[in-house]
Structures are given as structure tokens and as C-alpha cells.
Amino acid sequence: MGLSGIMGKAGLEIFAEVGLVIFLVVFAAVVWNTFRKGRKAELEEAGRIPLDDFVPVHERTGGSDDEEVTS
Amino acid sequence: MDDAAHDWAPQIMSTEVETFRYDDDIVRKFVGATLLWGAVAMLVGVIIALQLALPAANLNLPYTTFGRLRPLHTNAAIFAFAGNAIFAAIYYSSQRLLKARMFNDKLSKAHFWGWQAIIVSAAVTLPLGITQSREYAELEWPIDLAIAVVWVIFAINFFGTIAKRRERHIYVAIWFYIATIVTVAILHIFNNIWIPASMTKSYSVYAGVQDAFMQWWYGHNAVAFFLTTPFLGLMYYYLPKAANRPVFSYRLSILHFWSLVFIYIWAGPHHLHYTALPEWASTLGMAFSVMLWMPSWGGMINGLLTLRGAWNKVARDPVLKFFVVGITFYGMSTFEGPLLSIKSVNSLSHYTDWTIAHVHSGALGWNGFMTFGMVYWLAPRIFQTKELYSKKLAEAHFWLGTIGILFYIVAIYAAGVTQGLMWRAFDESGRLVYPNFVETVTEIIPMYWVRVVGGLMYLTGMLMAAFNVFMTWKQRPDEYEEPDIEAAPLGEDTGPDRAPEPELAKAGGVLPSAYKIAYFAEAKWHRIWERKAFKFTVMTTLAVITASLFEIIPTFLIKSNVPTIASVQPYQPLELYGRDIYIEEGCYNCHSQMIRPFRAETERYGEYSKPGEFVYDHPFQWGSRRIGPDLHRIGGKYSHMWHVRHMKNPREVVENSIMPPYAHMYDDDIDYSVIQPRVDVMAMLGVPYGEAVNSAEDMARQQAELIRQEIIAEGGPDLKDKDIIALIAYLQRMGTDIFKTPPEGDTSQEAPTAAVAE
Numbered sequence: 001m002g003l004s005g006i007m008g009k010a011g012l013e014i015f016a017e018v019g020l021v022i023f024l025v026v027f028a029a030v031v032w033n034t035f036r037k038g039r040k041a042e043l044e045e046a047g048r049i050p051l052d053d054f055v056p057v058h059e060r061t062g063g064s065d066d067e068e069v070t071s
Numbered sequence: 072m073d074d075a076a077h078d079w080a081p082q083i084m085s086t087e088v089e090t091f092r093y094d095d096d097i098v099r100k101f102v103g104a105t106l107l108w109g110a111v112a113m114l115v116g117v118i119i120a121l122q123l124a125l126p127a128a129n130l131n132l133p134y135t136t137f138g139r140l141r142p143l144h145t146n147a148a149i150f151a152f153a154g155n156a157i158f159a160a161i162y163y164s165s166q167r168l169l170k171a172r173m174f175n176d177k178l179s180k181a182h183f184w185g186w187q188a189i190i191v192s193a194a195v196t197l198p199l200g201i202t203q204s205r206e207y208a209e210l211e212w213p214i215d216l217a218i219a220v221v222w223v224i225f226a227i228n229f230f231g232t233i234a235k236r237r238e239r240h241i242y243v244a245i246w247f248y249i250a251t252i253v254t255v256a257i258l259h260i261f262n263n264i265w266i267p268a269s270m271t272k273s274y275s276v277y278a279g280v281q282d283a284f285m286q287w288w289y290g291h292n293a294v295a296f297f298l299t300t301p302f303l304g305l306m307y308y309y310l311p312k313a314a315n316r317p318v319f320s321y322r323l324s325i326l327h328f329w330s331l332v333f334i335y336i337w338a339g340p341h342h343l344h345y346t347a348l349p350e351w352a353s354t355l356g357m358a359f360s361v362m363l364w365m366p367s368w369g370g371m372i373n374g375l376l377t378l379r380g381a382w383n384k385v386a387r388d389p390v391l392k393f394f395v396v397g398i399t400f401y402g403m404s405t406f407e408g409p410l411l412s413i414k415s416v417n418s419l420s421h422y423t424d425w426t427i428a429h430v431h432s433g434a435l436g437w438n439g440f441m442t443f444g445m446v447y448w449l450a451p452r453i454f455q456t457k458e459l460y461s462k463k464l465a466e467a468h469f470w471l472g473t474i475g476i477l478f479y480i481v482a483i484y485a486a487g488v489t490q491g492l493m494w495r496a497f498d499e500s501g502r503l504v505y506p507n508f509v510e511t512v513t514e515i516i517p518m519y520w521v522r523v524v525g526g527l528m529y530l531t532g533m534l535m536a537a538f539n540v541f542m543t544w545k546q547r548p549d550e551y552e553e554p555d556i557e558a559a560p561l562g563e564d565t566g567p568d569r570a571p572e573p574e575l576a577k578a579g580g581v582l583p584s585a586y587k588i589a590y591f592a593e594a595k596w597h598r599i600w601e602r603k604a605f606k607f608t609v610m611t612t613l614a615v616i617t618a619s620l621f622e623i624i625p626t627f628l629i630k631s632n633v634p635t636i637a638s639v640q641p642y643q644p645l646e647l648y649g650r651d652i653y654i655e656e657g658c659y660n661c662h663s664q665m666i667r668p669f670r671a672e673t674e675r676y677g678e679y680s681k682p683g684e685f686v687y688d689h690p691f692q693w694g695s696r697r698i699g700p701d702l703h704r705i706g707g708k709y710s711h712m713w714h715v716r717h718m719k720n721p722r723e724v725v726e727n728s729i730m731p732p733y734a735h736m737y738d739d740d741i742d743y744s745v746i747q748p749r750v751d752v753m754a755m756l757g758v759p760y761g762e763a764v765n766s767a768e769d770m771a772r773q774q775a776e777l778i779r780q781e782i783i784a785e786g787g788p789d790l791k792d793k794d795i796i797a798l799i800a801y802l803q804r805m806g807t808d809i810f811k812t813p814p815e816g817d818t819s820q821e822a823p824t825a826a827v828a829e
Contacts, residue, residue, distance in 0.1 A: 019617035027333055034325045047321030049168055049242040050311045 089237070089560050092553045093166045095453050097179040101159035102446055102453065104187060106537040108151030109442070111194075113530040115144040120526050122731070123698065124519035126722070129731035134198040136731040137698075138657030142209040143197040148434060149207060149297060151190045156442040157301040158186070158225075161248050163449060164308040165232060168242045170558045174231025178224050185221035189214060200655035201271045204690055205286050207293050208262050212273040215263045222259065226252050233604040237558040241604055243324045246611075247304030249604070250332055253612045254296040257619070262289035268752045269745060272651070276756055279685025280347050283693055284340070288619065291339035298433065300331065302441050306374055306398065309445050313390045319376035323369055330366035332611055334359050336618040341412035344421065345667040346693060347682035353414070360412030367405030374398040389465035393444030396473055400436025404429065419495070422663055422697040424515070425487030428480045435476045435529055443468065443536055450543045455551055460542035464535055472532035478525025486515035486522075495671035503674050508700040513727045636683035637813030641758045642804060644746045644767035645774040649801030651749070652794055653692065656733065663694035664703040664805070677704035677806075684809055687758050699730060706807035711778060712785040714799045736795040741775060743768050743792075774800055 033039065122128040122137045129136045162179065166172060173179050192214050196202070202209040210218070229252060233241070262285055265273035277285050311318050318324055340348060340356030375398055378385060385391040407429050411420050420426060447465050451458055459465060493511040496504040505511050642650060653659075666672050668679040680703050685691055709717075716723055719737060721730040750767040754760040763770055775796050782796075783789060790796055 019620070023333055023614065023617065027329060030329050031326060034322045040322070043321045043325070044317075046240045046242065047311075047317040047324075049238060049240065050164070050244070050308050051315070051317060 087559060088557045090555045090557050091172050092555060094173050094176060094179060095163070095551070095553075097173065097176075097183060098159050098163040098449065099453050100183050101155050101162060102449060102540070104183070105152060105155040105159055105442060105446065106533075106540055108147055108155060108190060109439075109533050110530070110537055112144060112147035112152045113526070113533050115140055115147060117523065117526040117530050119144055120519065120523045123729055124516055124523055126729045126731060131732060131734060133200070133733075133735040136656065136733075138660045138731075139198050139200055141660045142202060142206075142657060143194060145207055146193050146197065146209065147190070149293070150193070153298055153302075153434075153438045153442065154186065154190075156438075156445065157251070157297075157305070158182070159449070160301065160305040160309070160445055161229070163453070164244055164305070165229065165248065168238065168245055168308065169232055169236035170238045170556070171232050171236045174228045174235065178228040178231075182221060182225045182228060185217065185224065189217050189221060192217070196271070200657075202654060202657065203263075203265070203273065203275065204654040204657070204659055204692065205262065205275070206290055206659075206695060208259075208286070208289060211271055212263070212265055212267050213270060215259070215265075218259060219256075222252075222256055226256065230604065230608070236604075237560055239561055241607065242307075243318075243321065243328055244304040244308040245604075246328050246607070247300045247307065249608050250328070250611050250615070251296050251301045251304070253608060254292065254300075254336075254615050257612070257615060258289045258292050258296065261619075262286060266752050266755060268749045272745070272749065274749075274752050274756060275690040277689070278756070278758075279688045279691050280682045282689065282691040283343055283346065283685075284348060284352070286691070287342035288339040291342055292336055294433075295331070295335040295338075298438055299335070302401075302438060303327070303331075303370060305441055305445060306370075306394070306401075309441075309448055310374055310377055310394050310398075313388065313394060313444070313448050314378055314381050314384065316377065316381060319373050319379065323373045327366050327370040327373060330369075331363075332614050333618070334362050334366065336615050338363060338412065341417065342695070343693075344412075344414050344417045345669070346665050347680055347685065349682075357412050357414060361409045363405065364409045367408075368402060371398055371402035371405070374401075389462060389469050390444050390448045392466075392469045393440045393447065396469075397437050397440030397444060400432055400440065400476075404433035404437055407432070418667070418669065419491045420487065421667075422695070423487040423491040423494075424483045424518075424696075425491065426696065428483035428487055431483065432476070432480050435472075435479065439529070440472065443472070443532075446536060446540060450540045454544050454547040456543055456546045460539050460546065464539045468532040468535045468539070471528050471535070475525045475528030475530075475532060478528065479522050480525075482518040482521035482525065486518040489518075490515055494675070495669070497671070503671070506675065508675070509725055509727050512698070512729060516729075634681075634683050635686070636681065636809060638811040639684055639686060639808040640814075641687045641753070641760055641763075643770060643774055643800065644750050644763050645741075645771040645797050646801045646804045647749060647753065648741060648746050648771060649797035649799070650692075652736070652798045653801060654690075658702075659692045659694040661694075661696065661698035661730070662700065662702045663697050664691075664701065665693040666701055666703050672701070676701045677708075678809065680806075681809065684806065687753075689753065689756055689758070699728075702802070703806040706803050706805040710785055711782045711799055711803070712787045714802060715782060715787050715790070715795065718795055718798070733795075736798060737790065737793055739794045741771070741792050741794055741797050743771055746771050771797075 034043070118128065118135075119137050119140050122140075133139070162173065189210075193210055196211060196214065197209060201211050203211060208215075229248065233245070264276045266276060267273040275282050275285075307318055307324055337359035338356050340352045341360045342356075344353050344357070375395070378391065378395065381391075385395055410416055411426070411429060447459055450456075450460075490511045493505045493514060498504050641647075664680070666676045666679045673679055713724065717725070718733045720732050721728040747767040750760055750763050754764050760767075775792060778796050778800055779789065779791050782799075
């Protein structure tokens, strides 16, 4: 029996179906969690992380002032 | 403009402060490599585009034919140009997003030099014809191993950096990078399971339908996780930087991430519509592809809306211009992708230049322009000059590149649709209007010329970028400043996400399980993922693996579903060797071996292809583009002598053919010594070779002699032991078994009948 035979007889099909259901549930939960009111402020803050990368040397295009270290 | 984050501070404060420096040297290296390999990849692209318009550009050398250079072009564009760009993006942004220097400088260097060595070895081996013939995974097994090692080095370095980060929340760009690293590793390993027959030759353990399925699971997800997710990570970091404002909706970006991770991996089978792949798999692939419309467009809109209120900057800043057009092309390609995955559309588009146009709108528009935007933004920062050497030159590059892309894709869309319609055109009496394939090629040659012009414009822009960055580099200071960065280390995670003991539970009267349900319902686990890199990675990996298993496991079951065709027998040893020549020359780049069950195809090529016909095809050779006709029923269609003349000079036999001549096959001798080990590997893979396991070489010699004499009898030259004989043996065998009478008895154990070409 080759690889395909072994895989075919291993009875693994159910895992994929259970996986699909778990996927949907987890995904729905992620959507709900991300978009519920209570998290808005926290996540908006997190969205600002890139703007604060502590590069103090040069002005960036558009003349920002990201020199300041905020930690 | 000043809405930057000064009123914001990390939630977790600590009294002690650590001092560290970012490693920008590694970023400089990767940026340099990006520009160098970008120029090479695009130059080779222009050369092969020219070869299709002007066959003489194949130069009549074995190393420079379209079939050998096209894999070089795709590999260089994907893994050398886009690959180095991704690494530059990741090394610069991850350190800043995580507020930490890369985990280990030596690993960074090993990653850089290792990757460049892999690229060089690809550039040497592909023109030599050393290839697995798996699209975008052509590199042979020793290089595959090297890729795995370098990828592990990269992963250790990257996850090590996450582990010592000083920013609690892991920004969404990092999520995209994590998904890239784990998924590419999985794809690379599972698509490259082979058994070596020598240092430069291996055979895929999968055959036929399974092999095709694995390959396109890989091929599609390489687009998803090498050309999409890392570039989205790039977008979510560099676009806010260049625009100096946070992304329009961070929450939408989270949704963008999870929907891509959940959906993308399922879409691979859309590359195999109407092939011998089972119907259900193909429909599944189509459904998930159509679902991808939404997250992709959500992401594009999120990117473009980031610029709301800053469009005046776009007019002044070439960096933002590149990003805006890049993101727009992301939207266009991800609109078109699902469209092409719809079966009825695919029946027209598949095997035509439509696919090529689609790919290039993504590669040139999205990957290329996002890379250029990033490089122009990075150059003055990593080389510590006040400005880019010439903003005007960058502007000129932007316009030249944009017009170049339009020239390219408009011409090639037109070529694809034109040729697709010509292939299926019937006249009133029900006969093909263009029965001669070459007519459909001649028709699109003018569009191939337009592509050459568009490609040249894009290449020129690339060279302008390289020059601009080089001149910026020349203005660098004598010594780079390495500013000290101060940030507090992450302490114990005592943030708000540690679920407090609920008041109600303390007060009694509520079952502990109710507390657990509440905990789950508040989805604290997702917040914890967002902060726990390890858990996050595990979840992403699980998502990818589960989806993959759902697709892949049934393909291993297919063997029992695929009706076995008793008359289909393994290739004779010489035919196997001839098949390897077919692979070496990259014939699959222009010829499919998959006749779809449409009347237009069966009229033109013959009986449609059945899954059971490919059970000994390690690897499969279905191809993805018909620059020349399908070859699955070529066996017995022409005389040996026809092939002898045709391979030597195609235009002598088929006027207006654009196929390169293969003169070297008439000089190179068959290497009989390699045949036995190859047959042995095939036998190891379960191909019932019977007697050939002991006498492959003798059998090959006998068959070669027979064909040699037949050619002489047809009035041809004496081609004793030349490669062309083996190739003819293979071509004459191809697709013929299905019409033979099955041998008596248990066919699967039977030694192959010494069926030589008819």
C-alpha cells in the first residue's frame, strides 16, 4: 500500500469537516470581538504604533516630527 | 499633519529603561539586492518577451531558449526581486514595530548571504536545464534543502526578535509577516517531497492528479503568502509612515488579516478547472476564490482611505504615488483573480495570455510599485541623507513605469482574449475556423511587440530607481549614525486582558462554567493572541494547515476514485529519459498536456485527458499556458521524421512557428548510465517497472536502436544514440496508452510491454 493508500484508509476526513466548523466559529468570534464597541479605543491606539518608531535623525516626507520618544 | 502619536504611550510602563540600536545595515543590504535582482529579473523578462515576438532572440543556444529562461524570469522576479524586497521591509519595520534590534546579527547576515547564494545557484542551474518543472518551485533538491535551512534561520531570527520585543501589542503588519513565514515553510516542504536520482535530478513522490493538485496548492499560495501577505504587511507599515497618519481602520486590518488567512489557502484548485481534477475540488476552489473578493477589497479600501485628507501629499510625493497605484493594482488583481476562478470565465482564459496579463498587473503593479515606493522612502533614511538623490527622477520612474504596465497589460489582455476566442471559433458547418494553431499565434504577434515596449519601459524605470538609490548611497555620511533608542522592557503581562475573577463568581450564585462562558464570549482569547506571539503563530499555522488538509487529504483518496485504466503502462526507460529531456527544456512552459472536455479542444487535439492516464507521471506536465498547441495526443500523430525536422528547425515544418530550434539534441548523446538509477527511483515510488528494474539500460538501447532504424527507413539521417531519439520516443508514446488493448492478467504487476512508437 502506497502513501495514498495509507492516507486514504486513515479516516482523516472528519478532521477537515470539524476544522471547517471551528474556522467559521472562530472567525465569527474574531469579527465580533474586533468590532465591538469596547475595543475601539484600544485598537485605534494600536494602529498608531508605526508612527512611533523612534527614528530621531531626519525629517520624513511631509515634515513630521517623530523624534520624540514616548516611552 | 501633527496627528502623530504624542498623546499615546504604551500601556505597560516600567521604571527601568533599556538602551538599544536598530540594525539598519541588514536593511541596506537587502535594499541593494532588491534593486540588483530586480534589474536582472526584468531584463530576462524583456528578453523572453522578445523571444515570443522574434524567435531569433532564442540565440540558437541550449541555455537561452524560452523554455529555460522563463523559469529564471519567474524565480528571479518572485524570489529574488520580491523576496529581497520583503526581507528589507521586514527587517526595517519589525525592529521598529517591536522596539527591538533583530534577535541576532549573525543570523541576519546568514539569512542575507544564504538567500543570495540560493539566487545565484538558481541563476546557474535553470539555464542548464536543471529543474523539477514545478512552476515557481523549479529548483532542484539540493537548493530546496538550502532554502529550507535559510528559511529556518530567518524564522529563528524573526521570532527571536518578537520574543525580546518591548512593545506589548503586536502590530498587524507583524501578523502578516508571521503568516508569511509559517505558511511559506509549509508550502515549500510539502510541495518538494521528492526522491533524488542524482545530485541534479529528483522525482516528485506525487504523480499526475495528486501532483498537479499539490503543485497548484503551492503555486496559488505562493502568490498568497509570498506576494500578498508580506506586501500587505509592508503596506500597513510603510503607507502610514509615508502618509504620516495611522491606517484608516486598524480594526478593518485585523479583519483583512484573518479573512485572508482563513480563505486564501482554499482557493488553489481554481488553477485546474476542467482538468482531470475532480469536480468538487474545482468548485470548492472557485467558491473560496469568489469569497476572497471581499477581504481583498476591504484591504484596498483601507489602504486608500488612509490617505483621506492627505491627497495633496500624493501630488507632491513620488513615494505615495507608487503606493496609491500599487494598492489600486492590488484591488484590480484581486478583483480579476476571483473573476478568473469562475469556471465559465476560466474556460476561456485558461492557457491564454489573459493569465499572463493578470499576473503582471499584480507583479508589476502591486509588488513592483509597493517595492519602489518603499525603496524610495527607505533610501534617505537608511543611507542617512537629507533627501533622495532626485525626486524628479523618481517621479519620471513613476510615470514611465505606470505607462509601461498599461502597455504591457492592455496588449496582453487583448492577446489572451483574441487567442482564446480563436481557439473556440466554429464556422457554420461546425468546423474549427482556425484549425491550424499557428494562425492563432501569428494573430497576436503585434501585441507581443507592444509588450516588449511596455516591458522595456518598466525595465528602464527599474534602472532609474537603481541609479537614484545608488546616487543617494554615494551621498551617505562617512559613518552611519546609530542612535540609541530607549524603551522599557516588557514586564510581566498584567495588562487589562488578564481576566479578573468576576465579581459575580466571587459573590457565589453563579456557576464557574458561566464565568468561563463569559470569558469566551468576551473573546479575551483573541486579545491574548494579539499579545502572545507564540499562541498567535500557532493559531495561524493551525488555520493554514487545517484548510490545507481539507483540500489535500481527499486528493490522496482520489486514487480510489480515479478509474484505473488497465492499458496505461509505465514509460519505457528510454521514454522516461526522453521525458526528462522534455522537462529539462521546459517544454511545459509553452505546451500543455491536458485536453479539456470541450468540443473545441477535442476537435483540435483529440480525445480529452482522463485522470487515469497520468498515474505514472512523476512529476505531472499539464502546463499552464499554450504558447504552442497541447501535446497530450501528439503520440503517433506525426512520423518520426516530422519530429526530426521540426525539432531541428520548427519554421521549416510549420511556417510562422515561434518555437526555438533545438539543434543541440542532434549533437548530445544519450547518457545511458543515468537511466537505471532513474528507473529505480520510479520503481521505489510504486511505478510497476517489472523487468526494467534490472535491465533499464539494455531496454533503452534496444528502443533507441529501433527508432534510429525507423528514422533511417523514413529517409532520415543516422542519429545513433542522440538525445533527439529519446525525446521522439517519449513524444510518440504520449497519450497513446488509452487506445491500446490492456494486457492480460494483473496489469499493475505486469512488466511493461516493449511498445515502441507506432
